[in-house]
Amino acid sequence: MLLLPLPAGATLPRAASVPGGVALLPLGPATGTAAPPRAWFGEQPVLVARRDGEWVAVVGLALDTPPGRHELLVQPPPAVVAASPAGEGAAAASTRVAFNVGAKEYPAQRITLKDSSKVDLSAADLARAETEIAEIRRLQRHWRAADDTDLEFIVPAEGRMTGRFGLRRYFNGAARSPHAGFDIAAARGSPVRANAHGIVLASGDYFFNGRTVFVDHGNGLLSVYCHLDRVDVQAGDAVVKGQRLGLVGMSGRATGPHLHWGVVLNGALVDPQLFLAARGNRR
Ligand SMILES: [Zn+2]
Structure with a gap:
């Protein structure tokens, strides 16, 4: 799976970390032409956009998402992994980004x-x-x-x-x-x-x-x-x-x-x- 950076001027949806909404999760600085980190929510790959010099995961939350704590799996781009002093492989470099989903009662x-x-x-x-x-x-x-x-x-x-x-x-x-x-x-x-x-x-x-x-x-x-x-x-x-x-x-x-x-x-x-x-x- 190849993931390409979005244009620098991406306008993001409004954040609403509730069932049926969209969570916006900062993933760190976006420098120069570097590739974005890759992210997954459960089994699904997640859209990562560049905004104001940082990477932001734009995460869709289904209406049946249980309120409470959730995690995004994040993997740095290959270039960042290769340049890391420890020289670790991509799999070892994965991190988890925790976020909260609030409750929402729809009419x-x-x-x-x-x-x-x-x-x-x-x-x-x-x-x-x-x-x-x-x-x-x-x-x-x-x-x-x-x-x-x-x-x-x-x-x-x-x-x-x-x-x-x-x-x-x-x-x-x-x-x-x-x-x-x-x-x-x-x-x-x-x-x-x-x-x-x-x-x-x-x-x-x-x-x-x-x-x-x-x-x-x-x-x-x-x-x-x-x-x-x-x-x-x-x-x-x-x-x-x-x-x-x-x-x-x-x-x-x-x-x-x-x-x-x-x-x-x-x-x-x-x-x-x-x-x-x-x-x-x-x-
Ligand atoms: Zn309808």
Whole structure:
């Protein structure tokens, strides 16, 4: 795995060391053209960015991350290891960086679906949904080293924000998995745009998510666009920020036309709003 340094001017997401948030962990000075340290959270490699002359691990925290103490495994770049007086190997030089994840209580949302077949699944639909969920999880763990990951997103559709990230959802009164994305209600057929540049990793038509596009921004950062009416890109396409990926729709499990936008960081679905430009978020 080759990890390249990001540009010096990387704008980082807002730090929120809570389930569904992003922890920013300083990893030491970034000097000259030196390669960044490498970092892992559990099994997943972690994005490392350069900010104000230091390396910062940008760690995605899944909604089911238990609050409390966690550790990042950090390995210095090969050049630093070779120059160390002890001449130790890379494996011996690994360190652990401890950090704390706070608790966060997200609000509840109650949704009524007239089509109960999307709530109480038949055996065939359940089997299909489970297969798709496994495939989606595999896509979310995708890693591609890149030296130009853009961490400052634009909103991918114009419309009314109707569902915040993290909502604890009840469908027809029954508790379901929390809302791991950001919903924007918009007219069917309005454009869905790439929130940052990247490469289309996959597209598919899923039971819950409907017509869906995955864009890989590099270094474990991905965006997922769901419930589309039409998809205009295919796997392997390079897309620029603002490029149309498809049209807003209500395919899959949706109560009306909207874009469900998910953001994945080191395999974890995190709050997309942390990546949107806001006052005080610029370096
Ligand atoms: Zn949604």
